Amino acid sequence: MTDSAPVIVWFRDDLRISDQPALLAAAQSGKPVLCVYIFDQISKGLRPHGGASLWWLHHSLAALKTDLESIGGRLDIVEGKSADVLNTLVEATGASEVMWTRRYAKGEIAHDEMVKTSLKTKGIEAKSFNGQLLFEPWTVQSKTGDFYRVFTPFWKCCLTLPAPALPTKAPKSISSASWPRSAPARVKLADLNLLPTKPNWAKSFEPLWTPGEQGAKAQLAAFLKKGIKIYSDDRNRPDREATSKLSPFLRFGNISPRQVYYAARHADETGSAPSKQVEKFLSEIGWREFAYHLLFHAPDLLNQNFQPRFDHFPWHKPSPKIWSRWTKGQTGYPIVDAGMRELWQTGTMHNRVRMIVASFLVKDLLIDWRKGEEWFWDTLLDADPANNPASWQWVAGCGADAAPYFRIFNPILQGEKFDPEGVYVRRFVPELDNLSNDYIHRPWEAPPALLLAAGVKLGTDYPRPMVDHSEARDAALAALAEIKV
DNA sequence: TTTTGAGTTGTTCGA
């Protein structure tokens, strides 16, 4: 009996088989391995997935299943409370060890700690590994022993630390343990009902994304071939193709940050991409690290203003009408509307445009950043427990950054600067297709004859601006002045 | 110990 005691690998946000330290350790133990995914939307402290994430999760699990089978393994899926499932499973299987990749949100840490303790009382060892970050949060600190609140010194410090471990290959083969009758009931992936049906709003995602490890590798290869070479120059241009599009893969661990980091370094070393471009890209991976470290050290990042003086900020409670104009991309500012519609149609949004739409919600409409964060959490394929709140707080001005409070994005200027020919706007706001470049970011200023010729009837075909930006800016500055220290 | 300078992502105003 003890000979066949299996090792359980508990998969969570690490849905891959290469550079997967928990899986590798299990394979190297020489014991039979049980690969388990527990679909858990109910345990206290674990944030339920948003809608778009569920779509990605479904396809990631399908891919992981195939990948595990290719090395002789299997993926068993169970629905329920993680702790209950694991406890029943170890009893049923007589497992000696449970292995997993660490996660860093407040509730996740507490939850996994609880699981670890309850396994320990049964004499079962739980081993956790780092597969999610380049540097563990407790290893990066300033000279005073505190955590960093500013990115540049943070990233500088990271780069002086011992280099992250080199990525490892997938185990060549694993021997699967059987699933005893007394173990929790397994479910088929399809029975989790992760995919939208009525209506299938994810249909437009399908041609754009291939979730899973193979898809991640293909995406990385495509980026290394093209985007990374112009990354620093073009990354802010939503009308061009320079971003990596790796974020949802990283979110679900279809690829590890170490794999991305070393692939980019390699591109630099072999001269296939200029250092300047690569360094900029690596610093973006650094921002992901920074967000995770902030979340670890300031666990209430999701709900609480990082700067407490914002606790008294006079947020407006949006009417359903106002709210739907932002979410549906009907604000009357073309760059904002293009972004919100891109999000709805593709499950992602260009980084530059995320800042613009977020600034518009928070500064022009004076709506609490937490509302925006929730919307993004539900609609983004890359909805990330650290990046999402950290970035929203950054835009709102209450986050970890010396962001001057007067940094309020002007949606017209931003559009003209980063989408000068309106290529991006026209893609997602086709009703403005025939409007000339001069007015594509400010249609309400276009001469009536021009609008007529372009077939645009303001207020009918395309909305007038829901607020006057200049007035909204003054209102935001006045509100910000109220909470000045 | 204190001081100084720089810090992802910006905008407006007036010369």
Place this chain on the structure above:
DNA sequence: GTCGAACAACTCAAA
């Protein structure tokens, strides 16, 4: 049309 200053003021490293 371009350019610099001003907007307010915290963190962190280096001098």
